[in-house]
Amino acid sequence: MRIGLVCPYAFDVPGGVQFHVRDLAEFFTAQGHDVSVLAPVDDGGASLPAYVTSCGRAVPVRYNGSVARLTFGPVTSSRVSRWLEEGDFDVLHLHEPVTPSASLMALWASSEPVVATFHTSNIRSRAMHAANPLLRPSTEKIRARIAVSEEARQTVRRHLGGDAYIIPNGVDTHRFAPDGAVTRWTGTPERPTLAFLGRIDEPRKGLDVVVAAMPAVLDALPGARLVVAGPGDVDEIAESLDPRVRAAAEFLGAVSEDDKVALLRSADLYVAPHTGGESFGIVLVEAMSAGAPVLASDLEAFVAVLGSGPAGRTFPVGDSAALARAVVELVGDPGERQRLSDLGLRRARSFDWGVVAERVMAVYETVIEGADSSPVEPALRAGLLGRLRWPMRGEA
The missing domain is CATH 3.40.50.2000 (Glycogen Phosphorylase B;)
Incomplete structure (x- = not known):
């Protein structure tokens, strides 16, 4: 499978989303899939892994109580479009797709089946709420949504509508x-x-x-x-x-x-x-x-x-x-x-990549097969629900 992953944050700066994208890419590569990652960088890209393509230098922006390093603009847009065209991906997996950086630009430009993972918990985000009418035409391209926790899922439901699979971050235990x-x-x-x-x-x-x-x-x-x-x-x-x-x-x-x-x-x-x-x-x-x-x-x-x-x-x-x-x-x-x-x-x-990545792959397969993004669609119940199920709050 040809998999395109997009990280909105500077890939060469340590962070939870960056590590998640890195580990997912390396796990699927080890399984024999063809994986490419697009992300902004800080140091020009000299130390990036071979599977990473830079879409431009990042700039610091205060966001959700932290500082995120993002990239935006016509140069980034051109690089995103070229990466998508050359990649010819079976599935495009965007992380934090409404963050104003590479993921959002890839969503605007995409024609491949889109999976999106939401990492942020920010129930009272005025920016996300205000931007929802502008983002809705683009977010409708997303065929399946993943949230890393119930808190992230509630953020998606509150600000963007719809629902999401809960698939946590993975760790190489x-x-x-x-x-x-x-x-x-x-x-x-x-x-x-x-x-x-x-x-x-x-x-x-x-x-x-x-x-x-x-x-x-x-x-x-x-x-x-x-x-x-x-x-x-x-x-x-x-x-x-x-x-x-x-x-x-x-x-x-x-x-x-x-x-x-x-x-x-x-x-x-x-x-x-x-x-x-x-x-x-x-x-x-x-x-x-x-x-x-x-x-x-x-x-x-x-x-x-x-x-x-x-x-x-x-x-x-x-x-x-x-x-x-x-x-x-x-x-x-x-x-x-x-x-x-x-x-x-x-x-x-329960959080080992061997468990988590299998559930992510199940989402990819569902999207590629043309299933609707809703977690309760009959196609999901018939084939992949068992692989996607995650213990609810309170379960061991």
Whole structure:
């Protein structure tokens, strides 16, 4: 099958959508499909994988509590059209198709069967609501919609109408699997390791929540260490910290994929204190795949990822005192951490690319066969519904 994937965000800048597109492309390529990815880039494209075509340099735009790097304009339009013409794809899979970047331009220019994945959770998006009448003629080209979570699905239903299959983000769980190796981050009973991953200058990632919890954590666990991985201005953050917290914190900055895996495998507890704007929670799946017990804010998206087990502990969003109490309790209870680790490893298998990609391929096949985009069409019930079904909220 000839598959065209379009990513609206700069492909050479780390991000959840970029990683999703990359992993999906590489999984389908390994299965023998002919896959091509179109995306903006920042560095001119010299380091891009062979399957990626650049559609132009990206520019930063504030969006949904973050900064997205997008591209738009006549040069991008020309490159999109040329890529579509040369690709002659059996199916075109657009990610975030209403974001003003390459995906939207590909939607305007497309004639192939179109599948669209919506990653964003933003129920109150005034921009999406206002743009809906302008986008509707184009979005009607979409033959099947995918949402990575119930929250993303509700965003689609509210702003664009219609429904979507829920197919989560995937993770190569085998790459994260615990291997027992000791690293400089491996904790000890006297010096347990708390790990945090995310942009340190992006408020919704919640670093300030865990930092505010650390004095109480250190009162009970004087040797606790907070290891922070993620880009941002470390000096600015460090200057604002309580000296005791600063001494207990290690800021790694942006890390390689190998170091991310090593840190998650080494953590006594992975802390996800995010405060909002999350449609899924891929980092929770990565932590669970690595065997790290998870302590996360009780965002709906995170609760859904942890499942009915649940495969992790939660605390109220933004409640630093509750976070501190949970950290102290879990670090002091190795048996409970092992139980959460075991549950997390089992739960993570549900998000492995071997499971997720099969369901994406089922959507492709449905679209190519000419089925309607509605998840309840008779053609889907007759042939592919079993492959597309995903546990609803509360199922393990």
